[in-house]
Amino acid sequence: xxxxxxxxxxxxxxxxxxxxxxxxxxxxxxxxxxxxxxxxxxxxxxxxxxxxxxxxxxxxxxxxxxxxxxxxxxxxxxxxxxxxxxxxxxxxxxxxxxxxxxxxxxxxxxxx
Amino acid sequence: xxxxxxxxxxxxxxxxxxxxxxxxxxxxxxxxxxxxxxxxxxxxxxxxxxxxxxxxxxxxxxxxxxxxxxxxxxxxxxxxxxxxxxxxxxxxxxxxxxxxxxxxxxxxxxxx
Numbered sequence: 159x160x161x162x163x164x165x166x167x168x169x170x171x172x173x174x175x176x177x178x179x180x181x182x183x184x185x186x187x188x189x190x191x192x193x194x195x196x197x198x199x200x201x202x203x204x205x206x207x208x209x210x211x212x213x214x215x216x217x218x219x220x221x222x223x224x225x226x227x228x229x230x231x232x233x234x235x236x237x238x239x240x241x242x243x244x245x246x247x248x249x250x251x252x253x254x255x256x257x258x259x260x261x262x263x264x265x266x267x268x269x270x
Numbered sequence: 271x272x273x274x275x276x277x278x279x280x281x282x283x284x285x286x287x288x289x290x291x292x293x294x295x296x297x298x299x300x301x302x303x304x305x306x307x308x309x310x311x312x313x314x315x316x317x318x319x320x321x322x323x324x325x326x327x328x329x330x331x332x333x334x335x336x337x338x339x340x341x342x343x344x345x346x347x348x349x350x351x352x353x354x355x356x357x358x359x360x361x362x363x364x365x366x367x368x369x370x371x372x373x374x375x376x377x378x379x380x381x382x
Contacts, residue, residue, distance in 0.1 A: 167310065190368055201274070201360055201373035202313070248312055252368050257303075257328060260312035 160185040162251050164261035172269050173241055179234040179264045181249030191232040192250040192258070193223055202248060208232065219243065244268045272296055274374035276361050282380045283351045291346040291377050293361030301364045302344035303328075303371065304336060306357040313360065319344055320367055351381045 165180040183189065190209050194202040206217025213225040223234045232249060249261040277292045295302065300321045305313040305328075315328030317336040325336050333355060335347045344363075348355060358378050362371040 162312075164312075192370070194373075199376075201375045202362075202371075203373065204370050207370060254368065257315050257318060257367070258371065260314075262310050262312045 160189070160251055160253060160256050160259050162249050162259050162261035164247075164249055164264045166264050167262065168265045168267065170267045170269060171239055174238050176237050177235065177239050177243075177266065179247050179249075179266065181232045181234065181261060183230050183232065183249070183251045185230070185251060185253055187253050187255065190252040191223075191225060192252070193217065193221070193232070193234050194248045194250060194260075195219075196246045196248065196263075198245070205234070205247070239266070239268050241268050241270060274361055274363055274372055276359075276374035276377050278377060279375070280378045280380075282382065283348075284382055285352060287351050288347065288349050289351065289379075290348075291359055291361075291379075292343070293345065293374060294343045295361075295363040295372070296342065297363060297365075297372065298341070299363035299365050299372075300341070301367050301369070302338065303362045303364075304334070304344070304346045305360045305362065306330065306355075307360060307376075308357050316346065316359075318367075348379075351379075353381045355379065356381045 163182045192207045193205040208225045216222045252258045274295045303318045304316040319325045319338040322341045361374045364371045
C-alpha cells in the first residue's frame with residue numbers, strides 16, 4: 159500500500175515571500191508524483207507532475223517541485239507568492255499496483 | 271471543450287433517499303473516477319472505470335454504486351443516503367490509469 163503525508167495543514171505567508179509545501183510518500187515501487195491545486199469552490203487542476211527524468215519539475219504559475227528518491231519527498235516551492243496563489247494544494251502518488259493516492263492537503267494563505 | 275461536467279452542483283437529501291450524480295467528459299478519455307472530499311482527508315477514491323465496460327472499487331465503495339454508461343458518462347448512485355455521505359463529490363477522467371486526471375467542478379451533497 160502507498161500513502162502520502164502533507165506535513166502542514168495550513169501555511170500562512172506574506173505576499174512576495176518564498177514558500178515550500180512539504181510532501182512525503184511511502185511506496186515500495188517506482189511512482190509517479192503529482193501536485194494539484196484547488197481554488198475555492200472549484201475542482202482540482204494539475205500544477206505539475208514527475209514521471210521520470212530530471213528530478214526538478216517546473217509547473218504552471220511559477221511553481222516547481224523536486225523529487226528526492228532517498229527521502230521519498232516531493233516538496234513544492236515558489237520563490238515569490240501572490241495573493242492569487244491562495245488555495246489548497248494536494249500532493250498525490252500513483253504506482254501501477256494502486257490508484258492515485260492523495261495527501262490530506264495544505265491550505266496556503268497568502269497575506270498582503 | 272467543456273472538459274468534465276457534473277450535475278447537480280448542490281443537493282440536499284433526507285436519510286434513506288436515493289439519488290444519482292451524473293458525470294460526463296468530452297476529452298475521449300478511457301478512464302473515469304469518482305472521489306469524495308472531506309476536510310483534512312484529501313480525496314478518497316470511491317469507484318473507478320479503467321475503460322468503457324469495466325468498473326472497480328476504490329478505497330471507500332460502501333454505500334455507492336456506479337455505471338459506466340458509455341465512454342463519455344460515468345454515474346454514481348447512492349441507494350439509501352446516510353449522513354456520513356455528506357461530502358463534496360468529484361468526478362475525474364484521464365487518458366489511461368496513471369495519466370493526468372482532469373476534474374469536474376464537484377457536487378456538494380448534504381444528507382440530513
